[in-house]
Amino acid sequence: DAGVIQSPRHEVTEMGQEVTLRCKPISGHDYLFWYRQTMMRGLELLIYFNNNVPIDDSGMPEDRFSAKMPNASFSTLKIQPSEPRDSAVYFCASSFWTLIVNEQFFGPGTRLTVL
Amino acid sequence: GQQLNQSPQSMFIQEGEDVSMNCTSSSIFNTWLWYKQDPGEGPVLLIALYKAGELTSNGRLTAQFGITRKDSFLNISASIPSDVGIYFCAGQLKHSTNAGKSTFGDGTTLTVKP
Numbered sequence: 001d002a003g004v005i006q007s008p009r010h011e012v013t014e015m016g017q018e019v020t021l022r023c024k025p026i027s028g029h030d031y032l033f034w035y036r037q038t039m040m041r042g043l044e045l046l047i048y049f050n051n052n053v054p055i056d057d058s059g060m061p062e063d064r065f066s067a068k069m070p071n072a073s074f075s076t077l078k079i080q081p082s083e084p085r086d087s088a089v090y091f092c093a094s095s096f097w098t099l100i101v102n103e104q105f106f107g108p109g110t111r112l113t114v115l
Numbered sequence: 116g117q118q119l120n121q122s123p124q125s126m127f128i129q130e131g132e133d134v135s136m137n138c139t140s141s142s143i144f145n146t147w148l149w150y151k152q153d154p155g156e157g158p159v160l161l162i163a164l165y166k167a168g169e170l171t172s173n174g175r176l177t178a179q180f181g182i183t184r185k186d187s188f189l190n191i192s193a194s195i196p197s198d199v200g201i202y203f204c205a206g207q208l209k210h211s212t213n214a215g216k217s218t219f220g221d222g223t224t225l226t227v228k229p
Contacts, residue, residue, distance in 0.1 A: 031215045031216075033216065042221040042222055043203065043222065045216060048216055055215065056216065091158075097209075100146060101163050101165065102146075102207060102209075102214075102217070103160050103163065104217060106156075106157025106159070108156055109157055
């Protein structure tokens with residue numbers, strides 16, 4: 001298995017620009033998560049999907065952030081317009097339930113820098 | 116919502132020393148998980164615990180699921196330089212409205228001096 005695939009791995013943009021982060025989950029996984037990691041705030045859950053449907057988006061910072069999952073093999077996280085405080089590492093993870101545990105498999109992350 | 120308190124926040128140890136870190140919660144979980152994040156990568160699962168009181172080992176790692184279901188600890192014996200990274204605890208509650216997600220602690224950053 002290729003694991004969770006994220007692109008791009010690094011993104012540098014200027015304040016006000018639109019940023020789109022992409023994720024391909026592991027085939028067969030029915031949960032997909034978007035996290036943001038910073039030194040100050042640690043690992044924050046932004047939103048997660050089950051069977052392509054958003055279940056909990058309470059972690060999305062504000063209306064500038066949006067996430068979609070048009071099918072089981074693809075998801076995007078969009079920031080528009082971007083701001084310097086959005087600089088962070090964004091992780092996508094996917095999972096499925098075994099009998100008693102839902103192990104999340106994380107992608108390598110996208111390091112976003114907003115100047 | 117549920118919150119996990121993970122301690123210590125960071126540790127600086129000599130190679131060969133043992134390490135202990137723990138997590139506590141104000142509410143119960145059905146499953147406790149411990150992840151490790153290597154520098155520049157995403158977290159990877161180390162150990163999963165399913166029953167209160169359970170003690171599980173994986174090589175030099177030992178983890179326990181607290182009897183009250185509100186805490187867990189992770190021990191690393193005879194640390195080596197490649198143990199460097201951030202260790203996260205996470206709790207899951209299967210039969211809830213947010214059953215699919217894990218609640219993560221803030222992480223323990225481990226530095227091992229050769």
